[in-house]
Each structure stands twice: as C-alpha cells, then as structure tokens.
Amino acid sequence: MILKKSTIFSVLFALTVVFQIQGQEKLYNGNPDTSFETARKLAFNDQRKQAQDTLVHILTKYPNYSDIRTFLATTYSWDGDYKKARKEFAYVIKNDLKNKENWIAAIKNESWSNAYYEAITMADNALKVFPDDAEILLLKASALENIKKPLEASTIVEAVLAKNPEDSKALAFKASLDQSLRKNAIGLRSVVDVYSEVFDPMQLHTLNYSRLTPYGSIITKLNFNRRFNENGVQFEVDMYPKIAKGLYAYVNFGVADSFLFPDIRYGAELHQSLPYSLEVSAGFRALQYDNTTLIYTGSLGWYTGNSYWSLRPYLTPGDGGLSTSGLLNYRRYRANADNYWSTSFSMGFSPEIYQFKVENNENTIINLQSQRFNLSYFFTTHNNKNAWGAQFDLTHQEISFDPGSYFWIYSFTLSWDMRFK
Incomplete structure (x- = not known):
C-alpha cells in the first residue's frame, strides 16, 4: 500500500504534537521548596539517585535555584561523579560569586577527585572574592600538602593562626603538618636478656638516626653489645628505597670488629603491594663470621581494617641440612601507624632473629628447637614528636652444646x- 504525501505529513505532524505535549507534561509543576526537602531526605537515606532525579526535575523550571543546584552538585561529589559536580558548581559560582559555601564545596570536589592543582587554582580565585578567608586558606593548604609542598602549606597555616591563634582547625592542621615536616629522628633502644640458667644477663643498646628523603628512608645504627663479660660495637645502615608505585626495597649493611657480632652482615628484600590489601616480599640476609651464613626469607602481609597480619619464614641451608623457622605477627593499630600493640609467635631457630641470643659465634647451623612469644606496645605523645615502645619476649630455647636441654630467656625492651625538622 502506497501512502499519499499528505497522509505522511499528517502523521508526522500528529507525532510532533504528541511529543510536545509529553515534554510539557515532564516540566516540573509543584512547590520547589517542598520537593527540595523531599529530595534532601531521600539523599540522606541512601536514595541519592531518586533525590538527584527530583532535583534535576525541579531545575527544569527553576534553573537558578542555587541551593538546589548546589545540593545536586554535592550529591554528585558524594557519589564520586566529580565531573558532573564540577559542571553544576561552575554554574552556581558564575551566577553568584559572593556565595562562599559554593566556592568551598567546589574546592573540596576538586580535592576529592585528586585534582589538587585545580583545587589550588580555584582557591586562589575564591580568595580574590574573599581575601584572607581562613576556611578557604586551609583548603588551599590541604591541597598543597597533597602535592608534597608541606612548607608552603605550613606558611599558610601560620598566617591563619597569626590572625586567630584559637582556630581549632588550623591548630589541628599545624600539628599534622609538623609531623610530616619532621624528616629526622634520633632514638635509643635497649634490650636486656635474662637467662634461667647457664648465662649471665646480656645487653644490647642501639643509638639510631633516621632521615626521610624523597627516595625513601635511611636509618643509621650504632649497636653496643655486652655478652660473656665482653663488649662489642657494630655499625649498621638500613635503607628503604622507593622503586615504583607499590614497590620498594630493603637494603642492609653492617660491619663490626668484635666476635659478639658478625664481621660483616648484609641483606636485601623486595616488597610489592598487591590487590585486596596484601603485600609480599622476598629476599635474603647474610652473616659473615669465619664463613658466611645465608638466610633466605620473605613475607606475606595482609591489612584488614585497623589490623595487620604477617607470616615470615626463614630458610638457612648448612652442612647439617636446611634449618627452617617461621614467625607469625599480628598488629592492631590505633590512631596512626606509630600507635599500636603487637603480638607474635615463632618456632625454630634462625640466626637472623637470635643473633644476639646465641651462645657462641661458630658458623655451624644446627636444627635447634626454639619457641618464642612476643608482646609489644608502641605509642606517641599528643603531638607525635616522641614515640615510645615497650616489649616483652619469652623464649624457650635448646642449648646448642647440650642437645635436649633447654633454658628460658626473658627479654625486656x-x-x-x-622526631625533628
């Protein structure tokens, strides 16, 4: 059947009229304030998609209702849809430059999307409208900190506090910045081992200096050991170079001129982050006396919430076969990485773990039986400048020159x- 041209035009005209009527019916027709309140309730009850549909519907008739558009942008930002949020914030700022809340929300949106340079630029533009505004200045300082410019951030925070020394947000930010600006640290560590029989108490004291660099941290140690009524000193360096995102290394080197320490010790290990908050590592340690003992090790770690689990084996080949040992550790973090308690349990003998508890320094590795339990607690002062730690170890160890006989070792650390700048 062939339709006439006039018939086709009539059908098209009718469809156009229908679509226009439907479009008109979709236009908002109600009380915007009431609908806005309904949308807010939906948004705060985890029904943001419905809330956003309602807000967009209202804006079809009231496009310049800035509070509605700002709230719509905020919900986009909550959902991680930063591009949509950026578009809406730009609209309301253009139409109302004097609304500071819009500027603040827009700057936060840029920071939440990790667009820190854009956040800084937006903060600078906002400061032209609101000169020296403390809240905007602190948002700029936060973005500067995130692009690794803590000194510039600190200067801004100090300026805010110069005008208002009681600004709680600025004071908290300053404390956080002070901690990140402390690239240096000195420390002391003292260990006393008390034996249930055979040996007198033994001591190990360590003076250390560490520095955090853009390439990783470096720790230098001076170890002083007193055993068998003899004194010995060892110099040691630990480095943690960054290699790539999620990949870093551990490198160790130490020298001594005393039989209480290895003449030379060295080691290396690679650490790689994995999905699901996992981390693996693999490496070795070497202790050189008359001969060199190699110890192969690695680890599997898992972060879950405020907890951390790790399992580390030690494999030491020798003339008497392969000596194996393992350590299971659990940490429970509190306020930050410097505040936690820890417990661990290990079985088997490894000269890496017990190098200060062995009775002699011969390089013959035997399959000694040993079990060790550790309980530790670490905490900082209120400004995180000083870090403290206390540990207790209980070890049940076979005597190397009397196989089958054991002693207890009680260790206090x-x-x-x-930390300082």
Missing part, C-alpha cells in the same frame, strides 16, 4: 624516638 624499651625504645624511644624523637
């Missing part, structure tokens, strides 16, 4: 570190 205290540590202190002071």
Whole structure:
C-alpha cells in the first residue's frame, strides 16, 4: 500500500504534537521548596539517585535555584561523579560569586577527585572574592600538602593562626603538618636478656638516626653489645628505597670488629603491594663470621581494617641440612601507624632473629628447637614528636652444646624516638 504525501505529513505532524505535549507534561509543576526537602531526605537515606532525579526535575523550571543546584552538585561529589559536580558548581559560582559555601564545596570536589592543582587554582580565585578567608586558606593548604609542598602549606597555616591563634582547625592542621615536616629522628633502644640458667644477663643498646628523603628512608645504627663479660660495637645502615608505585626495597649493611657480632652482615628484600590489601616480599640476609651464613626469607602481609597480619619464614641451608623457622605477627593499630600493640609467635631457630641470643659465634647451623612469644606496645605523645615502645619476649630455647636441654630467656625492651625538622 502506497501512502499519499499528505497522509505522511499528517502523521508526522500528529507525532510532533504528541511529543510536545509529553515534554510539557515532564516540566516540573509543584512547590520547589517542598520537593527540595523531599529530595534532601531521600539523599540522606541512601536514595541519592531518586533525590538527584527530583532535583534535576525541579531545575527544569527553576534553573537558578542555587541551593538546589548546589545540593545536586554535592550529591554528585558524594557519589564520586566529580565531573558532573564540577559542571553544576561552575554554574552556581558564575551566577553568584559572593556565595562562599559554593566556592568551598567546589574546592573540596576538586580535592576529592585528586585534582589538587585545580583545587589550588580555584582557591586562589575564591580568595580574590574573599581575601584572607581562613576556611578557604586551609583548603588551599590541604591541597598543597597533597602535592608534597608541606612548607608552603605550613606558611599558610601560620598566617591563619597569626590572625586567630584559637582556630581549632588550623591548630589541628599545624600539628599534622609538623609531623610530616619532621624528616629526622634520633632514638635509643635497649634490650636486656635474662637467662634461667647457664648465662649471665646480656645487653644490647642501639643509638639510631633516621632521615626521610624523597627516595625513601635511611636509618643509621650504632649497636653496643655486652655478652660473656665482653663488649662489642657494630655499625649498621638500613635503607628503604622507593622503586615504583607499590614497590620498594630493603637494603642492609653492617660491619663490626668484635666476635659478639658478625664481621660483616648484609641483606636485601623486595616488597610489592598487591590487590585486596596484601603485600609480599622476598629476599635474603647474610652473616659473615669465619664463613658466611645465608638466610633466605620473605613475607606475606595482609591489612584488614585497623589490623595487620604477617607470616615470615626463614630458610638457612648448612652442612647439617636446611634449618627452617617461621614467625607469625599480628598488629592492631590505633590512631596512626606509630600507635599500636603487637603480638607474635615463632618456632625454630634462625640466626637472623637470635643473633644476639646465641651462645657462641661458630658458623655451624644446627636444627635447634626454639619457641618464642612476643608482646609489644608502641605509642606517641599528643603531638607525635616522641614515640615510645615497650616489649616483652619469652623464649624457650635448646642449648646448642647440650642437645635436649633447654633454658628460658626473658627479654625486656624499651625504645624511644624523637622526631625533628
């Protein structure tokens, strides 16, 4: 069947009229304030999609209702849809430059999307409208900190506090910045081992200095050991170079001129972050006396909430076969990485763990039986400048020159570190 041209035009005209009527019916027709309140309730009850649909519907008739558009942008930002939020914030700022809340929300949106340079630019533009505004200045300082410019951030915070020394947000930010600006630390660590029989108490004291660099941290140690009524000193360096995102290394080197320590010790280990908050590592340690003992090790770690679990084996090949040992550790973090308690349990003998508890320094590795339990607690002062630690170890160890006989070792450790710029 062939339709006439006039018929086709009539059908098209009718469809156009229908679509226009439907479009008109979709236009908002109600009380915007009431609908806005309904949308807010939906948004705060985890029904943001419905809330956003309602807000967009209202704006079809009231496009310049800035509070509605700002709230719509905020919900987009909550959902991580930063591009949509940016568009809406730009609209309301253009139409109302004097609304500070819009500027603040827009700057936060840029920071939440990790667009820190854009956040800084937006903060600078906002400061032209609201000169020296403390809230905007602190948002700029936060973005500067996130692009690794803590000194510039600190200067801004100090300026805010110069005008208002009681500004609680600025004071808290200053404390946080002070901690990140402390790239240096000195510390002391003292260990006393008390034996149930055979040996007199033994001591190990360590003076350390560490520095955090853009390439990783470096720690230098001076170890003083007193055993068998003899004194010995060892110099040691630990480095943690960053290699790539999620990949870093551990490198160790130490020298001594005393039989109480290895003549030379060295080691290396690679650490790689994995999905699901996992981390793995693999490496070795070497202790050189008359001969060199190699110890192969690695770890599997898992972060879950405020907890951390790790499992570390030690494999030591020798003339008598392969000596194996393992350590299971659990940490429970509190306020930050410097505040936690920890417990661990290990079985088997490893000269890496027990190098200060062995009775002699011969390089013959035997399959000694040993079990060790550790309980530790670490905390900082209120400004995180000083870090303290206390540990207790209980070890049940076979005597190397009397196989089948055991003694107990009670170890007490205290540590202190002071950080500074």
